[in-house]
């Protein structure tokens with residue numbers, strides 16, 4: 716391996732070993748703590764009940780905290796498509812960043828280079844579908860913002876890690892903040908369900924509340940329209956969702 720990996724095992728994992736083919740997702744997180752050392756301490760502290768499989772430090776060094784074939788506790792209550800509680804089906808990767816509560820920063824190049832190398836290896840080893848490489852906020856939009864709008868999803872997609880739209884920036888910018896009608900709103904929501912977002916399907920696609928919908932839209936924007944996170948569906952968001960759905964066929 717071209718990066719430096721060390722071991723600092725966390726006691727927080729399911730004692731039952733899982734099978735290789737149960738690993739279907741990669742979930743990316745930021746630590747959301749002021750200091751890197753405090754984050755490492757927390758993730759390896761038996762009292763915290765949280766952990767991850769891999770931890771990527773500011774300098775790009777990687778710490779293995781829970782071996783791949785054991786389920787780490789990183790996702791919490793979560794869902795995507797027909798999967799619930801994604802811990803058992805995923806590898807969780809924490810990346811040092813103070814996060815939205817403590818002065819959200821750009822991720823370092825060292826971190827992204829290591830993340831790319833590590834992800835490529837895991838994708839190959841566990842035959843992970845690129846559509847199953849997600850952020851914590853995708854699978855738990857009502858609770859989580861990580862890894863957030865500074866996370867370079869577009870760059871990763873170019874390296875064949877996860878997916879992205881292929882619309883040009885000018886077209887998108889022209890459609891930013893342009894209102895949509897009710898029918899278009901329904902289409903947008905349907906598109907998000909097709910992509911995998913946890914929107915509860917009920918009669919006529921009404922979901923539980925506008926507040927919840929706003930959080931889902933924000934999660935979508937943090938991922939695919941990182942320039943403006945306002946929780947409002949506009950023509951740009953609709954276009955992006957249409958483009959992504961086409962790719963999902």
Ligand SMILES: [Zn+2]
Nearest residue numbers: 744745851861
């Ligand atoms: Zn997280």
